[in-house]
Every structure is written in C-alpha cells, then in structure tokens.
Amino acid sequence: MRYGGWYQIAFERDLQADVSSVPVGDRRLLIVRSGGEINVYDAVCPHRGADLGVGGKLLDPRVLTCPYHGHRIALGGEGGGPYCVAKYPSMVRSGLIFALVGGFEIGKLPDMLDYLEGTHKIFAGFTKTIKVPPEMVIENAFDWAHFPPVHDVLKVEYGEPTMEDGVFTATTKLRVGPSMWQGTGDGTHHDDGTTFVEVPLLARAYSPNLTITQVAVGGGDHPHYVIASAVPMLDGTSTIRLSVAMPVVDGFAPPQEFADLMLQFESMGLEQDRPVWENLALNATPKYTAEDDNVLKYRKFCERFTLNGRV
Numbered sequence: 593m594r595y596g597g598w599y600q601i602a603f604e605r606d607l608q609a610d611v612s613s614v615p616v617g618d619r620r621l622l623i624v625r626s627g628g629e630i631n632v633y634d635a636v637c638p639h640r641g642a643d644l645g646v647g648g649k650l651l652d653p654r655v656l657t658c659p660y661h662g663h664r665i666a667l668g669g670e671g672g673g674p675y676c677v678a679k680y681p682s683m684v685r686s687g688l689i690f691a692l693v694g695g696f697e698i699g700k701l702p703d704m705l706d707y708l709e710g711t712h713k714i715f716a717g718f719t720k721t722i723k724v725p726p727e728m729v730i731e732n733a734f735d736w737a738h739f740p741p742v743h744d745v746l747k748v749e750y751g752e753p754t755m756e757d758g759v760f761t762a763t764t765k766l767r768v769g770p771s772m773w774q775g776t777g778d779g780t781h782h783d784d785g786t787t788f789v790e791v792p793l794l795a796r797a798y799s800p801n802l803t804i805t806q807v808a809v810g811g812g813d814h815p816h817y818v819i820a821s822a823v824p825m826l827d828g829t830s831t832i833r834l835s836v837a838m839p840v841v842d843g844f845a846p847p848q849e850f851a852d853l854m855l856q857f858e859s860m861g862l863e864q865d866r867p868v869w870e871n872l873a874l875n876a877t878p879k880y881t882a883e884d885d886n887v888l889k890y891r892k893f894c895e896r897f898t899l900n901g902r903v
C-alpha cells in the first residue's frame with residue numbers, strides 16, 4: 593500500500609471477540625479489547641507469521657499467546673519474552689475505531705472528533721466495498737468538476753484549497769435540484785434550474801484515507817458532517833466506511849431517521865461514483881486542465897504520507 597496516515601479500520605460493533613484482526617493494505621492490524629479499552633497492534637506474529645487476531649489468546653491486557661506455536665507475545669512492549677508486536681496510535685470515538693499507520697504526526701483529527709462529539713451526535717454508518725484505490729475515494733471531495741456529470745449537480749463553485757496544521761481543506765458550493773436532495777432522484781432530475789438548493793461543502797482531508805466534510809444544506813447554520821474513510825485491500829478494492837455527525841440543537845439530539853436519510857444520500861452518491869471508479873484506467877497518462885488544479889494539490893498533499901518502508 594502506498595500511503596499511511598489515519599484510517600478508520602473498523603466500527604466497534606464489528607468486533608466479534610476481544611482479539612481480532614483487520615486487513616489494511618498489505619498489513620494486518622490487531623484490535624485488542626480489554627478492560628473497556630481498545631488498542632491496536634501489528635497482527636503478525638514475529639515468530640513465524642501467524643495472524644494473532646485469529647485464535648490468539650489474551651493472558652493479560654499486554655500479553656497474548658500466539659495460536660500457532662504458543663509463544664508469548666508482548667503487546668507493544670516488554671514482558672512477553674523475546675517476542676513483541678508494535679503498537680499503533682489509535683482512538684475510538686462514538687463507535688468508530690481509528691488507527692494511525694506509518695508513524696506520521698497525530699495532527700488535528702482527534703481535536704476535530706472532540707469538537708464533533710461536543711456539538712453533534714455521531715451516528716456510525718455503513719461499510720461498502722468498491723474497486724478503487726482509497727485515495728481516489730478521498731480525492732472525490734476535492735474533484736469539483738466531477739459533481740455535475742456524476743452526481744447530477746446543476747452548478748458548482750469552488751474555492752482555493754488550503755493546507756494548515758497538516759489538514760488539506762477545500763470549499764465547494766453545489767447547486768442541486770430539490771428532488772435530488774430529497775433522495776427521490778433516479779439519476780435524472782426534472783428541475784429546470786429555477787428552483788434549487790445551495791449546498792456548501794467544506795471538506796478536510798486528514799490523510800489520503802480520511803475526510804470529514806461539513807455539509808450545510810440550504811446554507812443553514814447547523815451543518816452536519818460526513819466522516820469518510822477508505823482502507824485498501826490486497827485485491828485492489830477499498831473498504832469504505834462512512835458515518836454522519838448530526839447537530840445537537842438546543843439540547844435536542846437528532847433522531848436516527850435524520851442520520852439514516854443522510855447516510856442513504858451518501859450511499860447513493862458512492863453508487864453514482866462506482867461505475868466510473870471500477871472502470872478507471874489507473875495507468876493511463878492523464879492530460880490535466882486547469883479544472884484539475886484542486887485535485888493536483890490534493891495529490892501533492894498525499895505525497896506527505898508516502899510509506900516507503902515506514903512502519
């Protein structure tokens with residue numbers, strides 16, 4: 593896999609046991625749940641490569657026995673004899689499990705999630721598999737020129753992206769037909785362009801694998817947020833996890849139905865992207881135009897997360 597940085601590696605509800613593993617590109621990450629805490633380690637046994645998440649037994653919160661030859665493996669440090677596996681920085685927020693791959697800076701993602709947990713309610717969303725590299729999924733938020741043809745948007749305005757505190761940020765304003773936003777669109781809307789809804793987006797990429805996008809339907813004061821992450825798989829697909837954070841207004845938590853509506857809308861959007869993504873010639877030599885400027889800047893941002901043998 594090409595890039596590291598923050599990934600959402602699982603939903604907490606997916607954990608079937610106290611010890612499990614998830615693939616992230618050519619790695620396997622071990623998720624250990626113990627004493628109400630969740631920690632993430634390298635899942636490959638240093639003895640001869642067994643997956644510690646498949647049958648590994650926790651002896652105590654920091655030591656596990658390998659299912660293959662029974663060696664004791666120290667989780668993230670000393671205490672397990674000659675063998676230990678590295679710990680990844682990780683965090684769990686509102687049922688979403690994140691891990692930082694490649695030893696890059698922790699950066700601003702934890703602060704952003706703190707903010708969302710303080711002002712919004714985060715609803716764990718859905719998982720989807722699409723045959724596309726993860727960075728293309730994240731790039732989508734910045735590729736303003738694709739919105740009209742792929743997502744049936746009437747008009748797009750866009751701003752100059754910025755890079756601050758390691759976060760790549762860009763604004764886009766979509767003008768959409770009301771029928772589309774209500775989720776009734778079958779891909780062809782019948783609005784004549786005289787009635788429309790403005791949807792300002794403020795997308796922030798925290799890594800080539802994770803964006804949080806502020807969405808203000810109708811330009812309203814209470815935007816919601818879309819948390820999207822894409823994890824590469826060895827078969828060339830990406831596992832996309834998408835959740836929403838809905839605003840808590842005057843102390844009232846938003847109902848699940850609101851979140852479901854937004855999740856449905858986001859799922860529909862990804863299905864519109866799918867046929868293009870799954871048939872992309874990834875090795876074709878592109879001929880960029882000025883319209884691709886934001887995408888090129890995003891790709892430059894991605895290069896900061898190149899793994900190149902980093903652990």
Ligand code: FES
Pocket residue numbers: 637638639640641642658659660661662663
């Ligand atoms: S592979 Fe883990 S103990 Fe042998």
Ligand SMILES: [Fe+2]
Pocket residue numbers: 732738742743861865
């Ligand atoms: Fe898209």
